[in-house]
Amino acid sequence: MGRIVFAGAMSHVLDPDYYDRACGELGRRSVVAAMDEIARMGERLSATNPDALIVVADDHLNAFSFNCVPALCVRIGRRVQRMVQDHAEAFDKVLDHMPTEYPLHEALGNAILEQGLAAGFDLAMSWEAPVDHAFLSPINTMHGARPIPPLVPIFVNAFVAPQPTARRCFAFGQHIARVVAQSPWKVGIIATGGLSHFPELSLPRVGETDTVFDRRLIHWMETGEHGPLQELTADELHKTGSHEFLNWMVLLGAVTPARAEVRYFGELPRINLAAVEWRLA
Amino acid sequence: MEARVSRYEVNSLLYRLKKDPEFRARFVANADAALAGADLTDAERAAFVARDMRKINELGGYLHLVMSIPGLAGH
Numbered sequence: 001m002g003r004i005v006f007a008g009a010m011s012h013v014l015d016p017d018y019y020d021r022a023c024g025e026l027g028r029r030s031v032v033a034a035m036d037e038i039a040r041m042g043e044r045l046s047a048t049n050p051d052a053l054i055v056v057a058d059d060h061l062n063a064f065s066f067n068c069v070p071a072l073c074v075r076i077g078r079r080v081q082r083m084v085q086d087h088a089e090a091f092d093k094v095l096d097h098m099p100t101e102y103p104l105h106e107a108l109g110n111a112i113l114e115q116g117l118a119a120g121f122d123l124a125m126s127w128e129a130p131v132d133h134a135f136l137s138p139i140n141t142m143h144g145a146r147p148i149p150p151l152v153p154i155f156v157n158a159f160v161a162p163q164p165t166a167r168r169c170f171a172f173g174q175h176i177a178r179v180v181a182q183s184p185w186k187v188g189i190i191a192t193g194g195l196s197h198f199p200e201l202s203l204p205r206v207g208e209t210d211t212v213f214d215r216r217l218i219h220w221m222e223t224g225e226h227g228p229l230q231e232l233t234a235d236e237l238h239k240t241g242s243h244e245f246l247n248w249m250v251l252l253g254a255v256t257p258a259r260a261e262v263r264y265f266g267e268l269p270r271i272n273l274a275a276v277e278w279r280l281a
Numbered sequence: 282m283e284a285r286v287s288r289y290e291v292n293s294l295l296y297r298l299k300k301d302p303e304f305r306a307r308f309v310a311n312a313d314a315a316l317a318g319a320d321l322t323d324a325e326r327a328a329f330v331a332r333d334m335r336k337i338n339e340l341g342g343y344l345h346l347v348m349s350i351p352g353l354a355g356h
Contacts, residue, residue: 060345060349061292061296061343061345061346065293065296065300066289066292066293066296085299085300085349085351086302086351087302087351087352088349088351089348089349089350089351089352089354090348090349090354090356091345091348091349092349159343159344159345160343198344201338201343201344201345202338202339202344203334203335203338203339203344203347203348203355204335206344206348206356
């Protein structure tokens, strides 16, 4: 019988130069401290010798353009490629030094997809979507030079309204847990993004965060109170700049009722950086 | 609901500027000419010609696109 052997969530622009440009020396110091904790989380993940790593993250209009924006999409196939961007700027630039191709756990991806459709989740599938910093920055920070386990990338539409609801993301996470439990594999799962930044996706408001809201989310995760989290509305997430918390909701559904332990929380003008790990039974 | 899902023209243009280096070069050389066939309102066209990313964002351009178009990004 399979099980989830590691669960963690973390911010996903893990680039000292980016935060130096955005927030100065404090930004650099903060993200380096966050990355140190995320690297230690990666060591604990590797110690479980997982068969697969599920990565729940969002696309930033890189993989999916305006031909289709899936609410929830399982990236299937045997390999996934890094997003390619010429003359990359801002958060895209973090990808420049990373490996260009990663193995997938084809059987687990197919199981989540096929059993999901059978269970009533109208999931999208992709054989070709590349992955951007939301996926690759955390997994490379976690693993450093160690091998990265076969991945199952799962895309959540965090930004293009209308998004899936927090409750639906949580339910999808519960589905993932059921699939893993019926499988023969030891599986790690991470969710990426956040915490609050870019409220209302408004350029003049870049630089604002909502620390009160973030601390409320953290409190509920630490105490295992997942009911209020499922009540979060699209409007709340949009106004506070917590769009990417939908990724975390999938993970919460997969590990509920486990409680979270905060490994790092740091306030910056641009974003509140976070790294969180769950105590699994 | 209409306002949140109807910005296709603005965003498809932003996406093309980000992902199509040849189109981006034509836009940088002559924005008016590059936008000649685009189905934009006068306000949208003026914002693109002025490369005013704040205005483009205000008109419905997605933040992650306006922040990441090489050489044109708003910060």
